[in-house]
Amino acid sequence: MTEKITMNNIVKRYDKEVTVLDDIDLTINEGEFFVMVGPSGSGKSTLLRMIAGLEDITDGVMKIDDNVINHLPPKKRNLSMVFQSYALYPHMTVRDNILFGLKARKVNKEEQQKRLHETAEMIGLSDYLDRKPRQLSGGQRQRVALARAIVSQAPICLMDEPLSNLDAKLRANMRIEIRRLQRQFGLTMVYVTHDQVEAMTMGDRIMVLDSGKIQQVGRPIDLYNEPANLFVASFIGSPKMNIGTVQKDIGSKKFIIEGELAVDVPDRVIESLKDIPNITVGIRAEHITPPEEGKEIHTLEVMNVENLGNETSIAFDVGKEIWTAKWPGQWDIKVGEALPVNISHEDFAYFDSDTTQLIRSSRSALKEGDEIDAVQQK
Amino acid sequence: MQSSRSELQDVFMKQKRKTRRKNFIKGIMFLLPSIILFSLFLFYPMIKTLYLSFFLTDMAGTPTVFVGLDNYIQLYTSDIFRKSFISTFLFVLYIVPTSIIIALFLAVLANEKLKGVGLFRTMYSSTMGISVAAGSIFWMYLFNPSMGLLNEALGVIGIDSIGWLTDPDWALIAISLTTIWMNIGFTFLILLGGLQSIDQSLYENANIEGAGYFRKLFQITVPMLSPTLFFVLVVTIINAFQTFGQIDILTKGGPQYETNLIVYSIYREAFVNRQFGPASAQAVVLFVIILIMTVVQFKFAERKVHYQ
Numbered sequence: 065m066t067e068k069i070t071m072n073n074i075v076k077r078y079d080k081e082v083t084v085l086d087d088i089d090l091t092i093n094e095g096e097f098f099v100m101v102g103p104s105g106s107g108k109s110t111l112l113r114m115i116a117g118l119e120d121i122t123d124g125v126m127k128i129d130d131n132v133i134n135h136l137p138p139k140k141r142n143l144s145m146v147f148q149s150y151a152l153y154p155h156m157t158v159r160d161n162i163l164f165g166l167k168a169r170k171v172n173k174e175e176q177q178k179r180l181h182e183t184a185e186m187i188g189l190s191d192y193l194d195r196k197p198r199q200l201s202g203g204q205r206q207r208v209a210l211a212r213a214i215v216s217q218a219p220i221c222l223m224d225e226p227l228s229n230l231d232a233k234l235r236a237n238m239r240i241e242i243r244r245l246q247r248q249f250g251l252t253m254v255y256v257t258h259d260q261v262e263a264m265t266m267g268d269r270i271m272v273l274d275s276g277k278i279q280q281v282g283r284p285i286d287l288y289n290e291p292a293n294l295f296v297a298s299f300i301g302s303p304k305m306n307i308g309t310v311q312k313d314i315g316s317k318k319f320i321i322e323g324e325l326a327v328d329v330p331d332r333v334i335e336s337l338k339d340i341p342n343i344t345v346g347i348r349a350e351h352i353t354p355p356e357e358g359k360e361i362h363t364l365e366v367m368n369v370e371n372l373g374n375e376t377s378i379a380f381d382v383g384k385e386i387w388t389a390k391w392p393g394q395w396d397i398k399v400g401e402a403l404p405v406n407i408s409h410e411d412f413a414y415f416d417s418d419t420t421q422l423i424r425s426s427r428s429a430l431k432e433g434d435e436i437d438a439v440q441q442k
Numbered sequence: 443m444q445s446s447r448s449e450l451q452d453v454f455m456k457q458k459r460k461t462r463r464k465n466f467i468k469g470i471m472f473l474l475p476s477i478i479l480f481s482l483f484l485f486y487p488m489i490k491t492l493y494l495s496f497f498l499t500d501m502a503g504t505p506t507v508f509v510g511l512d513n514y515i516q517l518y519t520s521d522i523f524r525k526s527f528i529s530t531f532l533f534v535l536y537i538v539p540t541s542i543i544i545a546l547f548l549a550v551l552a553n554e555k556l557k558g559v560g561l562f563r564t565m566y567s568s569t570m571g572i573s574v575a576a577g578s579i580f581w582m583y584l585f586n587p588s589m590g591l592l593n594e595a596l597g598v599i600g601i602d603s604i605g606w607l608t609d610p611d612w613a614l615i616a617i618s619l620t621t622i623w624m625n626i627g628f629t630f631l632i633l634l635g636g637l638q639s640i641d642q643s644l645y646e647n648a649n650i651e652g653a654g655y656f657r658k659l660f661q662i663t664v665p666m667l668s669p670t671l672f673f674v675l676v677v678t679i680i681n682a683f684q685t686f687g688q689i690d691i692l693t694k695g696g697p698q699y700e701t702n703l704i705v706y707s708i709y710r711e712a713f714v715n716r717q718f719g720p721a722s723a724q725a726v727v728l729f730v731i732i733l734i735m736t737v738v739q740f741k742f743a744e745r746k747v748h749y750q
Contacts, residue, residue, distance in 0.1 A: 118646050139652035151643035155665040164661075165651030216651065 067129050067142075067219045067252060068094045069115060074124035076110055076276075084110050085276045088124070095250045097243065099267035101257055103299070107276040108256045112222050115254060116145050128220070143220035144213035148228060150205050152197040158184075159193040162211050183215045186245075203234045214245060221246070223255045227262065239266055260300050264288070272296050289428045290413070294420040297346045297413065303377070306352070306387035309417060310343040319409070321345060322383025325362055329409045336424060342417035347426070349377075351411035352389035355404040366401045378403070488729075495722035503718045513723035523724065525699050526707040529614060533703055534682040536618040537625065541678055542671065544622065545629035550663065552630075553637045563634065570627030574687035581620045582607075582692055607693050613700045620688050625681070629674050636670030637663065676739055683732050704728045 069092040076085040085107045092098045100108040113119040114126065117138035126133050133141055144165075152161050162183065166176045184190045187207050197205055206226065213221050226242070227235045243266055246253045257263055263270045264284045272279040272287065272295070280292040284300075291297035297305040308321040314334065318326045337343060355361050364380040364387070376395045380387045380403075389405060397403060414424040470477075495513055497505035517523045548566045552559055569577065584591050585606035593603040606616040640663065648658050664671075686705045689695060695702035695710060702710070704724060712721035 116646075116650060118649070138646075138649040141650075143650065145647065145650050147643045147647060149641060149643050151641065151647040153644060153662065153665075155668075156661075164648070164653070168648070168651050168653040168657055212647075212651075 068092060069220065069252065069254070070125075070127040072125040072127075074111070074114065074126060075122045076107070076114060076119065077122045083276060085114075088278060090271065090278065090281065092252060092254060093269075094252055097246050097253045097255065097266060097268045099255045099257060099263040099270045100273055101260055101263040101270055101299075102273035102279075104258055105275075106273045108258075108273045109224055111273070112224055112254060112256045115141075115220075116143065116222055117141050141220075142218050143222060144216045144218040145222040146209045146213050146224065146226045148225040150197075150209040150226075150229075152205060152208055154197050157194050157196055158189060158200070158208050161197070161208055162189075162193075162215050165212065165216050179215050179217070183211045187211045187214070202230055203238070206230060206238060210242070210245070214249065220252045220254070223253065225257055226255075227257075228259070235262075242266070261302060264300065270300075272299060274299075290422065290425045291346070292422050294344060294346070294415050297415070297422075301348065303349050303388045303390070305346040305348055305413070306382075306385070307344055307346050308382055308385055308387075310345055312337075312343070319343075319345070322385055324383045325364070325407070327362070327407060327409050327412075328360060333409060333424070337414060340414075340416050340423060343423075344415045344417045344420075345412040346415060347387075347407065347411050347413070348428075349388045349390040351408070351426070351428075352380075352387065353406040354391055354395075355406055359406045360408055361404050362407050363402045363404050366397055366399055366403050369395075369397050369399060371395075491722045491725050493722075494718055495726050497719045499716075499718040501716045503716075505719070509719070513720045514727075516720060517723055517727065522699055522702070523707065526702045526704055529700060530683065530703045533614060533618060533621075533685065534679060536615070537621050537682050538675065538678050540618075541622050541625040541629050542674060545626050545633055545674075546667075546671075548626070548630050549633035549637055550659070552634055567627045567631045567634075569624055570631060572624070572627075574624065575691060577624050578620060578688045578691035581616075581623070581688075585616055585692070608697055610698045610700045613693055613697055617685075617688060617692060617701050620692065621682070621685060624688070625678060629678065632674055633667065633670060636667045640666045672739075672743055675743065676736060679735060679739070680732055683728065683735075 069090075071088050071090045074085060074088040074090075075083070077083050088111065100111060102108045110119055114121050117133070117136060121134050128141065128143075153164065156164070159180065162180055163176055166179065171179075180193075181190070184193060187210055189204070189207055189211055192200060192204060192208075197208065200208065206229075209226065213223075223242070227238050230238060239262060242253075242255075245251070255262075255266065267284055269282060270284050270287055271281045274295050279299075280287055280296045287296060287300045291300060291305070294307065298307065308325070311320040311323065312334070313320055313326070316326075317329060317331065317334065319329050320326045364382065366378055367381050367386065368379040370377040370379075371394060373394065375393065376391045376397070378389045378391065378395075378397060380389070410427040413422060413426045415421065416423050494503075494505060496508060496510060498507040498509055498513075499505050552563045552566055572580075587593060587603055587605055587608065590606070592606065596603065604612055606612050644662050644666070645658060648662060653661070684705050685703055686709065689701050689703060689706045690709075693701045695706050705728065708721050708724045708728070711717045711724060715721075
């Protein structure tokens with residue numbers, strides 16, 4: 065009962081002037097947990113509402129399986145949706161809220177009751193069926209909204225920031241639960257969020273959207289290791305990737321980052337980047353490591369230290385940028401101290417500063433074969 | 443030890459009383475403007491009316507003879523007052539449901555997202571900006587037996603002229619028509635406001651779940667609008683009981699006391715017949731009726747009202 069969603073050159077414009085979504089080409093596979101993530105105003109909710117049929121499609125073709133659905137009313141698209149506000153009917157009991165759609169679709173009474181009790185059992189709402197939404201906590205309301213989506217047995221489920229009204233602990237639980245339900249029913253899930261942690265932890269695949277354009281689509285880990293451009297690099301991952309502009313010093317075979325940090329770079333890297341006039345490098349927090357003998361050591365000034373118990377997050381001043389490092393365990397580091405750290409050119413991802421596109425990814429993105437190759441060349 | 447502790451307690455208590463008194467005075471200062479206005483224009487006239495209802499007065503309204511409950515007993519046995527009582531209830535029954543249903547219908551229409559809907563919203567709410575006097579004159583022309591538009595229209599489809607304001611069978615209906623028309627502007631505006639504050643995602647969810655137009659209307663719109671409907675109901679009923687202007691202009695309570703609604707009857711008794719005592723008694727009766735109606739509505743209807 066799974067179905068896939070295809071979009072070809074989807075465009076959304078308001079009043080023929082403001083373009084909200086531009087040229088969206090996308091396939092969401094059957095039974096996939098697909099996350100659309102982006103900052104507010106990126107157009108992710110609009111796209112979701114276009115799939116639901118709540119917003120008109122200005123241009124392009126949208127299909128579910130092989131059927132064009134551009135002009136199909138929402139109720140004929142055979143999908144369910146969970147709203148950010150939950151959209152529960154405040155005057156109805158939980159039972160009536162869950163059954164609303166089944167009654168509207170004239171599902172027979174026995175079937176209604178059967179599905180109601182199965183769903184309520186599974187979601188843990190059995191004891192609350194006779195309550196009104198206002199007598200429930202935020203988490204329970206969220207569950208009612210989920211139950212309503214599941215009881216419809218629609219193969220596609222759309223979720224619009226469903227966890228944004230919950231506290232952190234509950235959110236972590238619900239992430240797991242939603243994922244479990246999606247797997248259990250083999251739902252094709254399209255999930256909108258602005259929270260990159262939700263995107264990373266829940267999605268089979270993620271689409272990063274900014275200003276109405278697709279920035280990158282891929283597996284969470286690929287987006288993390290090999291961000292296609294500076295926007296994705298700074299959006300995916302917590303803390304964000306450390307970014308710095310480069311001055312090339314060909315004579316001493318060094319790249320000087322933010323006018324401060326001089327890192328040795330081998331010939332082949334310099335060679336491969338020689339056509340790019342302006343370069344920005346990015347390095348993940350976990351790749352700025354505690355100093356080890358025999359590795360390249362740099363000294364950075366510590367700006368702030370956050371001791372989290374299992375790891376220590378250290379912020380450095382690098383030119384006008386703030387870089388962060390994450391070291392496992394507990395470290396006794398003072399603010400203002402000049403701290404020696406390992407930074408290797410191999411952990412750098414290189415971006416063209418003018419186009420913001422990725423030119424050369426770091427070693428964590430390379431496949432095993434490539435890495436051996438790189439070592440051999442050294 | 444013991445005595446010093448109780449002394450301390452005394453000081454505390456004194457301090458506490460002092461702050462309480464200070465707060466009380468502060469509160470009264472804030473309330474003072476309202477207290478003065480209400481006393482002058484509401485409480486004093488109310489008490490005076492109650493007082494007058496136990497007396498007979500001279501032409502100037504000075505109480506002369508104490509008659510106890512006589513004025514009330516007179517009312518109870520008076521055919522004219524009974525008629526006025528029945529007319530008033532009939533009038534309320536005609537106009538309240540009709541006004542609300544028509545206004546709700548228009549509000550639902552005007553709540554659609556269509557081009558040019560603003561024009562209709564202005565049109566439907568425009569009677570709010572028309573004074574009772576102007577509206578009544580306008581309807582007087584429509585009701586005119588020889589040259590009125592209504593009778594002409596009836597003539598076209600071959601129906602005899604109706605003496606709208608002169609026929610005892612029609613006068614109350616004519617007054618009701620006028621009042622409904624006047625009410626619609628206000629009722630429409632309040633209901634439209636109520637409709638627009640309903641969370642759109644409720645409808646979106648209903649669309650996705652396959653609900654049709656009437657299911658959405660009766661299972662979402664009406665229940666979500668119930669607090670607004672309740673408010674409109676209470677206000678319309680109270681207004682209906684207090685109708686005066688259109689009667690004074692159109693029928694003057696006639697024909698045969700058919701449109702002699704209570705407020706008009708009070709006016710006639712007091713300022714035409716100069717019977718301030720009996721008029722006051724009628725006013726007190728009206729007050730009690732409206733009070734009871736409102737309390738009953740809050741007791742029963744409010745249970746069915748859903749607040750967020």
